[in-house]
Amino acid sequence: MTSQHYFEARPRAAHRPGRVRVVLPDVYLELDTDSGVFSPGRLDPGTRLLLERAAAPPPAGDLLDLGCGYGPIACVLAARSPGSVVWAVDVNERALGLCARNAEAAGLGNVRCVTPDDPRIPRRFAGIWSNPPVRIGKTPLHDLLRGWLPRLAPGASASLVMGRNLGADSLHAWLEQEGWSVTRLAARSGYRLLGISARRAEPGSRGVPAGGYGGGSPHAGNGRPPGPAEPERARGDS
DSSP states (O other): OOOOOTTSSSOOSOOOOEEEEEEOSSOEEEEEEOTTSSSTTSOOHHHHHHHHHSOOOOSSEEEEEESOTTSHHHHHHHHHOTTEEEEEEOSOHHHHHHHHHHHHHTTOTTEEEEOTTOTTSOSOBSEEEEOOOGGGOHHHHHHHHHHHGGGBOTTOEEEEEEEGGGTHHHHHHHHHHTTOEEEEEEEETTEEEEEEEOOSOOOOOOOOOTTSOOOOOTTTTSSOOOOTTOEEOOTTOO
């Protein structure tokens, strides 16, 4: 059976190259896409809502785009915050290659395209942005967020967007049960944009099975960051 899931490491869907234009008041990008990645035919409405209404990134620091796909969020963050380093994380190698190519074409040398278990991913982030891979299932999605949200630096926040029909409101409630402060920042066309910050408790984070989005290596941040816009795969990744 041919794999076409955008959350798999090596989608086997036949290549169908395309291009998506990201047009925002402050950023214009033309991004290459392909089959086997998330929303290859257009800028997903949820992603657009996040890019238009989420808080601006800080001027410096390590920023995370969790589930980067072909790179619309990562590239916009990098353009808006040239003094930062944007870590574009995905399990999909085709998506990572596109993201790296798009960042390079746009002259965005502050994007790092990596798999979730890359040991160079920093321990803490000055902000997290994500249109998360809802289709992986409820339990894996919760494990994904448990692995990454605790890596917010003190005072930092995350912006997540999700469709209401895909469980945005129940995710909001679950995050609050987990101890996070959650605010609905915006809603449009059936999508919810959530702002997440200030966890009330800090229990140990729980990872996800090998091959998933994980929460990075326990030794993250000990090595040299990968080069600009270069897709990286951790040593030993299958």
